[in-house]
Amino acid sequence: MMSVLISIIMAIIIGFIGDALVRSDMPGGVIGSMIAGFVGAWIGNLLLGSWGPTIGGFAIFPAIIGAALFVFLVGLVFRGIGRNRAA
Numbered sequence: 001m002m003s004v005l006i007s008i009i010m011a012i013i014i015g016f017i018g019d020a021l022v023r024s025d026m027p028g029g030v031i032g033s034m035i036a037g038f039v040g041a042w043i044g045n046l047l048l049g050s051w052g053p054t055i056g057g058f059a060i061f062p063a064i065i066g067a068a069l070f071v072f073l074v075g076l077v078f079r080g081i082g083r084n085r086a087a
Contacts, residue, residue, distance in 0.1 A: 003056065010056035011037030018067025024075035036074070040067025 015033030018040050019026045026032045041058045044066025052061040 006056040007058070008034060010058050011035075011041070013037070014040060014058060014060070014063045014067050015071075017064050018069075018071045021064070021068040022071045022075065024071050026071050026074065027078065036067045036070050037063065040064070040070045042066065043070055 011034045012030060015026065015035070015037035018036055019033060026036055028035065037058075041063035044062030044064070045059060046066075048062040048065060050059040050062065052059055054060070
């Protein structure tokens with residue numbers, strides 16, 4: 001139970017850091033940041049491997065880079081959707 005809680009907290013922190021690096025607005029608040037953290041950790045591990053310190057099952061540096069990439073891509077999609085609605 002404690003490891004799940006640590007994983008969720010780390011996902012939220014990683015998502016917030018990724019959002020801050022990109023300076024985008026991740027939709028969904030804390031839940032959106034948690035999703036960005038989990039997806040970012042998966043993307044970062046897939047692209048960069050598992051290196052650096054690991055906390056709660058997350059390799060910190062690849063997870064942050066992956067979360068920033070995910071937040072950037074989500075921001076592009078939402079900006080594109082917003083443009084289509086305005087037209």
